[in-house]
Amino acid sequence: MKLNITWKIFIGMILGILMGYLLNVYLIFDPNALESWSKYLNILSTIFLRLIKMIIGPLVFSILAVGIAKLGDFKTVGRIGAKTLGYFYFATILSLLTGLVAVNVLRPGKIMDIALPVSGAKTDIEAKKMTLENFITHLFPQSFFEALAHNEILQIVIFSVFFGIATAAIGDHGKVIIKGLDAVAEVMFKIVGYVMGFAPYAVFGSVAAVIAQKGLGILSGYLYLIICFFATLAFFILVILPIICFFVKVPYWKLMSYVKDALFLSFSTASSEASMPLQIEKLKEFGISERIVSFVLPLGYSFNLDGSMMYMTFATGFIAQAYGIELSIGQQITMLLTLLITSKGIAGVPRASLVVIAGTMSLFDLPSQGLILLLAVDWLLDMGRSATSVAGNAVATAIVAKWEGELKEIKQ
Numbered sequence: 025m026k027l028n029i030t031w032k033i034f035i036g037m038i039l040g041i042l043m044g045y046l047l048n049v050y051l052i053f054d055p056n057a058l059e060s061w062s063k064y065l066n067i068l069s070t071i072f073l074r075l076i077k078m079i080i081g082p083l084v085f086s087i088l089a090v091g092i093a094k095l096g097d098f099k100t101v102g103r104i105g106a107k108t109l110g111y112f113y114f115a116t117i118l119s120l121l122t123g124l125v126a127v128n129v130l131r132p133g134k135i136m137d138i139a140l141p142v143s144g145a146k147t148d149i150e151a152k153k154m155t156l157e158n159f160i161t162h163l164f165p166q167s168f169f170e171a172l173a174h175n176e177i178l179q180i181v182i183f184s185v186f187f188g189i190a191t192a193a194i195g196d197h198g199k200v201i202i203k204g205l206d207a208v209a210e211v212m213f214k215i216v217g218y219v220m221g222f223a224p225y226a227v228f229g230s231v232a233a234v235i236a237q238k239g240l241g242i243l244s245g246y247l248y249l250i251i252c253f254f255a256t257l258a259f260f261i262l263v264i265l266p267i268i269c270f271f272v273k274v275p276y277w278k279l280m281s282y283v284k285d286a287l288f289l290s291f292s293t294a295s296s297e298a299s300m301p302l303q304i305e306k307l308k309e310f311g312i313s314e315r316i317v318s319f320v321l322p323l324g325y326s327f328n329l330d331g332s333m334m335y336m337t338f339a340t341g342f343i344a345q346a347y348g349i350e351l352s353i354g355q356q357i358t359m360l361l362t363l364l365i366t367s368k369g370i371a372g373v374p375r376a377s378l379v380v381i382a383g384t385m386s387l388f389d390l391p392s393q394g395l396i397l398l399l400a401v402d403w404l405l406d407m408g409r410s411a412t413s414v415a416g417n418a419v420a421t422a423i424v425a426k427w428e429g430e431l432k433e434i435k436q
Contacts, residue, residue, distance in 0.1 A: 029220060029302075030285050036224035037231050037292045044235025051236070062236045068229025069293065075219045076298050079212055081172040083301055084322045085184050086209040091315030092188025093202050101185060101319075108320050108424050112327040113364070115416060118264060120360050123334035124341065126256040128356075132249045133345025138397060140346065178326050181319075216301040227292040234403050246401045249342065253405055256334055257412045265419050274422045274431070282310040283418045291411035294403060297325065299414055307418060311432035312425040320421040330416030331409030332377045336363050339381050343394035355388060362387060377409070378402065 027035075043065075051058040092101060127133075163178055165171040171179035191198040243250065269276035280287070283306050286299035293299075300321065307317045340359060344351050351359070363384060382395055398405075425431040 028285070029223065030288050032224040033227050033285075033288055033292050036226075036228040040228040040231030041235055041240075043228070044232040045240055047232070047236040048239045052239075058236060062233040065229040065236070066233040069226045069233070072219070072222050072226030073293070073295060073298060075222065076295075076301065077175050079215055079219065079301055080177070080297065081175055081180055082208065083212040083216075083304070084177060084180050084318070085172070085187075086205045086212060087304070087314060087318035088181060088184040088322065089188040089191065090202055090205045090209065091318045092185055093191040093198060093205075094315065098189060101189065104316070104319060104424065104428060107427055108323060108420070109327065111420055111423055112324070115268075115328055115330055115420060116333050116364060117360075119260060119330040119333035119416070120337050120363055122260050122264065123256060123337035124356055124360060126252065126259070126334075127338045127341030127345070130252040130255075131345055132252045133342040133347075136246075136248050136346070138245065138346060140394075140397075177322050181322050213301070213305065216305070220302060223289055223293075223298075227289075230293060238400070238403070243401070243404070250401060250404060253335070253338060254408050256338060257331060257408045260330065260334065261412060261415050265415060268423070269419060272423050272426055274419070274426050276419070279310060279418055279422055280415065282306045283414065286418075287411045287414050290414045291407045294406040294410050296329065296331075296410040296413045296417075300325065303414060303418065307421055310422070312421055313428075313430035313432075316425040316428060316430050317421055320424050321417055324417035324420050325413075328417055328420050329409075329413040331412030333363070334412070335377050335405065335409045336381055336384065339377075339398055340384050340388075340390070343381075343385065343397060344388070344390055346397055347391060347394060349388075349390060351388065359384060359388065377406075 047058060047061050051061065163182055165176065165179035165183055168180075168183045170176075171183065191201050266276045269279070283303055286303040286306055289299040289302060290296045304317055304321060307321065308314060337360065341351070341356075363380070378395060378398065381398075382392065385392060385394065422431060
């Protein structure tokens with residue numbers, strides 16, 4: 025029997041857990057050897073993620089520019105863009121609110137007995153406040169090639185929109201370019217197939233490296249926090265997203281059956297970006313037009329990270345509870361509104377969620393060293409929030425396609 029990609033990734037993850045556990049047990053008294061093994065194993069994951077980043081820029085540009093060129097209308101692009109951003113902000117408010125309600129109801133910071141970090145302890149995470157001016161100027165690329173080199177998805181999208189509309193505007197001359205970009209997109213998807221074959225090895229290396237360094241024992245002390253956060257993510261995926269789809273008449277469970285491989289890949293690599301090329305293919309198979317997929321999905325990776333949004337309110341509330349600091353309703357609403365603005369465009373920032381949380385904490389005079397409480401299990405929580413963001417973007421793309429009448433009859 026030939027195994028599909030999901031089973032291969034699952035097997036890679038199980039073997040990675042076993043390998044990491046054995047290394048942790050037998051090399052625990054030899055930190056240098058343990059660190060060396062972890063670095064070597066992590067090379068597999070690093071190679072895979074670099075290959076994915078190699079693909080994403082040319083893939084997004086080619087399929088989006090072609091889609092816009094075939095559309096060829098600023099008015100239509102503006103209409104689709106307004107609907108897309110409108111849904112993104114609606115979903116962001118829901119996810120931020122879900123995290124805030126969950127942390128207030130479950131109160132992990134109050135219930136758990138965790139030793140607080142010493143005052144003045146360094147986190148190595150710089151608080152970053154995203155101003156409206158910085159955000160707007162960051163949207164527009166100084167150079168298309170610079171945007172490609174740094175995988176600035178939003179900037180690539182902006183250039184692709186202008187390029188696509190300009191290509192349509194030159195009429196018959198533009199058809200040659202469209203045909204060429206169509207071919208480029210086909211080549212990119214062929215490369216995606218090759219790269220995906222390496223995914224199980226990347227998952228094995230990534231999981232083994234983390235378990236080898238952290239050990240499974242660290243999970244017991246944070247068990248309640250882990251259960252609370254994953255229960256919050258599960259509620260969003262199993263209740264909130266299906267309700268949204270029900271009202272828009274999008275078959276949610278059928279959609280999830282198409283993107284399950286992308287979900288599992290993001291979960292096991294703790295990277296929503298890793299599954300983007302695969303998700304593009306699966307959403308097209310689901311029946312969503314290429315122009316909607318190529319326009320909405322790349323934007324979603326900067327504007328619609330539902331899992332990360334939940335984590336920001338949940339984690340900030342958890343740290344406040346751990347330090348015995350009660351945030352008033354007014355302060356919590358202020359935090360929600362602040363994150364609604366400052367969280368946008370964070371996809372290219374390393375450890376973006378923690379960076380934004382650090383900036384939010386400074387607004388409410390929460391001790392900066394409180395972030396250390398999260399660092400021990402952030403890798404595991406990141407797996408859950410990455411998968412949730414992938415599910416949220418699949419729903420966003422399907423809903424915009426439904427509104428535009430570009431969701432085809434689902435193949436049974």
